[in-house]
Amino acid sequence: MSASSRTANRYFDPRAFRIGAAAAGLVLLMIVVGSSGLDHFDWALTTYAVASVFAAFSVVYRYAVWAGRPPTRMYLRRGWQAFRSGRGRSGRGARLGIGALGGNAARLGRLLLNNFVLQTFINRRSVERWIMHAGLSWGGMLAFGITFPLVFGWVHFETLATDAEVYRVFVFGFPVDQFHVGSFRGQLFFNLLNISALLVLLGLALSVKLRMHDGGELAVQTFADDVFPLLLLLAVTVTGLMLTVSAKLLSGYGFAFIGLSHAASVIALLLYLPFGKLFHIVQRPLSLGVAFYRHAGENSPRASCMRCGEDFASGAHVADMKEVLDQLGLDYRFETGSGIVHYQDVCPACRRRIVTLNQGAALGR
Amino acid sequence: MTEYEFFIDPSRCIGCEACKQACTECDTHRGRSMIHLEFVDRAVSTQTSPVVCMHCEDPTCARVCPADAIKQTDDGIVQSSIRDRCIGCSNCVLACPFGVPHYVAAIDQMVKCDMCYDRTSIGRKPMCATVCPSQALFYGTREELERLRSETPVNDFRFGNQRVRTKVHLMSSPGADDMDVDVMRFMAGAEPDVRIEELAVWTEDSVAARS
Numbered sequence: 236m237s238a239s240s241r242t243a244n245r246y247f248d249p250r251a252f253r254i255g256a257a258a259a260g261l262v263l264l265m266i267v268v269g270s271s272g273l274d275h276f277d278w279a280l281t282t283y284a285v286a287s288v289f290a291a292f293s294v295v296y297r298y299a300v301w302a303g304r305p306p307t308r309m310y311l312r313r314g315w316q317a318f319r320s321g322r323g324r325s326g327r328g329a330r331l332g333i334g335a336l337g338g339n340a341a342r343l344g345r346l347l348l349n350n351f352v353l354q355t356f357i358n359r360r361s362v363e364r365w366i367m368h369a370g371l372s373w374g375g376m377l378a379f380g381i382t383f384p385l386v387f388g389w390v391h392f393e394t395l396a397t398d399a400e401v402y403r404v405f406v407f408g409f410p411v412d413q414f415h416v417g418s419f420r421g422q423l424f425f426n427l428l429n430i431s432a433l434l435v436l437l438g439l440a441l442s443v444k445l446r447m448h449d450g451g452e453l454a455v456q457t458f459a460d461d462v463f464p465l466l467l468l469l470a471v472t473v474t475g476l477m478l479t480v481s482a483k484l485l486s487g488y489g490f491a492f493i494g495l496s497h498a499a500s501v502i503a504l505l506l507y508l509p510f511g512k513l514f515h516i517v518q519r520p521l522s523l524g525v526a527f528y529r530h531a532g533e534n535s536p537r538a539s540c541m542r543c544g545e546d547f548a549s550g551a552h553v554a555d556m557k558e559v560l561d562q563l564g565l566d567y568r569f570e571t572g573s574g575i576v577h578y579q580d581v582c583p584a585c586r587r588r589i590v591t592l593n594q595g596a597a598l599g600r
Numbered sequence: 601m602t603e604y605e606f607f608i609d610p611s612r613c614i615g616c617e618a619c620k621q622a623c624t625e626c627d628t629h630r631g632r633s634m635i636h637l638e639f640v641d642r643a644v645s646t647q648t649s650p651v652v653c654m655h656c657e658d659p660t661c662a663r664v665c666p667a668d669a670i671k672q673t674d675d676g677i678v679q680s681s682i683r684d685r686c687i688g689c690s691n692c693v694l695a696c697p698f699g700v701p702h703y704v705a706a707i708d709q710m711v712k713c714d715m716c717y718d719r720t721s722i723g724r725k726p727m728c729a730t731v732c733p734s735q736a737l738f739y740g741t742r743e744e745l746e747r748l749r750s751e752t753p754v755n756d757f758r759f760g761n762q763r764v765r766t767k768v769h770l771m772s773s774p775g776a777d778d779m780d781v782d783v784m785r786f787m788a789g790a791e792p793d794v795r796i797e798e799l800a801v802w803t804e805d806s807v808a809a810r811s
Contacts, residue, residue, distance in 0.1 A: 306666040306691055356708050360683075450627030454718035455679060515684040518667055522687035522708075529689075542787050548694055556664065556694050563663050567697065569760035571784045578759055581783065583699035588640045590698055590770070591610040591649035592786040595640075597773045598751060600611040 248300050255296030262291040262387075270388025271408040282498050283386040290505035297509035298517055305562035307521070309555055314524015317531040318343070339527065346523055363441060370438030371468070377431035382501075429479050432472045439469055464511035470500035528552075540582035542589070547582035606715065606729065607745055607753050608652065609771035612736035615639075615648030619728035619737055626727050627718040628680065634713040635728060636699065650737055652728060653678060653700045653713035654755075655767035661692035661701055661712070669710075676767040677717055681710045697759045697781075715768075752776050759783075 266284060270276040276284075301307055318339050349355050354372065358365040384390040384406075395401040395413070402421065404412040414421045442465055446452050456462065474497035481490045508514060532549025540547050557579050560567060567578035581589065615637065623633040636651040659678045662670040669685035670692060672678050681692075681701075688708035692701040701712040716726035720739075729739035738745065745753065753769035756778035772779055 301668060304666070304668070306664045307668075310666040310687075310689060359707055450718050451630060454628050454721055455714070512682075512684055518685060519687070521667060525687045525689045548690070552690070552694065556691065559664055559691070560660075560695065565660055565663065566761040567759050569783050573784070576760070576783055576787075578697060578762075578783065579694065583693055583696065584636075584638065586697060586699035587636055587638070587649060587651045589783055589786050590651075590781060591640050591647070593779060593781050594609075594770055594772060595611050595647065596782075596785070597776060597779065598611050598771070599773070 251296045251299035254299040255292040258295035259288050259292035262288050266387045269407055275391040276388035280386045286502040286505045293509045305559045309559050310524050313528045317527035346526055367438050367441035370434045374431040374434030381427050432475045435472045460512050464513045467504040471504055474500055540585050541580045542585040553579050606768040607738045609736050610649040612734045613648045613650050614734050618731040619650050622727035622731040626716040628714055654698050657765045660695045664691040664695040677715050680712045680714045686710055754779050
């Protein structure tokens with residue numbers, strides 16, 4: 236095997252490829268089933284649908300590669316176990332006798348509300364950063380929430396045979412609602428994408444301000460990870476808003492070109508999802524597992540430092556770290572006269588002291 | 601281009617905390633000090649130690665990060681966690697052989713020394729080294745160091761069976777090639793007087809080794 240093919244194999248993960256291909260197949264199936272055998276599929280949106288299928292493959296491929304790393308796999312497994320077992324369940328849930336899963340489901344609901352909807356942890360960094368992120372994430376989620384069902388043919392509109400000004404809304408082929416085009420609800424529906432674009436634009440403006448003036452951001456940001464995804468979002472937002480401007484204010488001037496530009500920018504954004512910082516959208520839910528794992532660790536046997544005796548982590552976390560280190564091929568075991576000592580059994584503060592003491596001893600000071 | 605390197609000599613530290621204060625001024629640190637400065641064993645010694653990131657060539661913190669939130673730049677600097685990725689699991693805190701990363705509960709995120717990347721990436725000194733009065737934290741060229749110090753910098757450590765090479769150097773005995781970290785020698789007993797006895801023993805050993 237040549238060196239180049241060995242390198243190529245290192246970066247190709249057949250298992251992740253199969254999972255990614257299955258995800259793409261699932262999206263295709265959902266398109267066919269959800270649009271009643273393509274009856275309600277909007278063929279004008281085919282490019283978006285094809286890009287979505289490719290994006291499903293690439294995002295899931297990257298996720299599968301990432302989830303296969305030893306520490307990630309460990310957290311996914313332990314987080315799920317902690318969620319299901321209700322280890323460490325305490326307080327009101329325990330007193331009320333709510334089942335472990337029920338108590339943890341309520342906790343999951345709170346975590347989802349605080350960390351994903353309200354994003355309160357960002358507010359603790361700064362209010363401006365919170366507004367920026369809220370604009371980008373809420374605007375983005377709203378836009379995706381509208382676009383995907385339309386592109387996949389899950390949602391479609393029909394006018395009444397008797398009144399062309401009344402729209403009927405169909406979800407998976409079933410009528411669920413109707414409204415007059417001139418009504419407030421009608422205007423709201425038609426402008427939801429514009430509203431989401433304005434939210435994203437607000438987030439982008441604050442983000443650009445931050446990235447141009449914050450010395451910390453300027454030092455560590457990279458074009459591929461941080462700047463390019465924002466440029467793509469800007470392109471999507473601006474071309475999307477321009478479609479409305481063209482239709483409403485310019486009598487459709489340049490509409491076809493703007494539409495093409497919008498499609499190109501959306502497709503580029505979808506295909507770039509696995510590469511830049513936007514991938515954190517799918518990575519971030521792992522933090523939910525960490526919350527359950529930590530909660531379980533607080534209420535289970537603790538690990539004491541073998542040097543100073545201080546409680547420094549949960550026993551389970553230390554044991555899991557030893558396993559992860561072994562899986563990574565990292566061996567921090569000391570073979571001593573009194574047996575094997577694992578550096579994981581020494582707290583971080585004592586490790587700092589031990590290095591200093593070794594240096595002092597080496598210098599004879 | 602002049603090659604600046606970071607050299608640490610904890611034995612020179614006088615515990616003034618200037619480095620901790622200066623560290624907060626760095627743009628990438630956002631008012632938070634990334635330096636651990638603590639007494640090595642206050643009961644028996646006034647020795648303090650400033651601990652900054654050693655910037656490992658193959659950083660264990662990044663290897664154990666489940667979120668892939670710790671990145672290494674092309675110039676070998678191991679960055680603090682990427683904010684949108686870090687899930688605050690503390691794997692890195694537990695795994696780092698030098699005990700460097702901090703977990704900050706208020707922001708549910710790990711932070712660590714990035715050698716003042718906003719400064720060092722454009723040729724300036726890191727804040728801590730700029731203010732350190734005893735030069736326990738020294739940032740300069742190899743020639744400057746050799747002119748000023750008799751000790752030898754090492755960046756090759758052995759923690760039990762694990763070898764760790766770092767970008768930052770620790771000053772060691774003249775002629776040393778590496779540092780084989782001895783953990784049992786300093787696995788002091790719980791009582792201060794026991795530690796005093798042990799300290800006396802290894803001080804005598806050190807004196808004997810030097811003579």
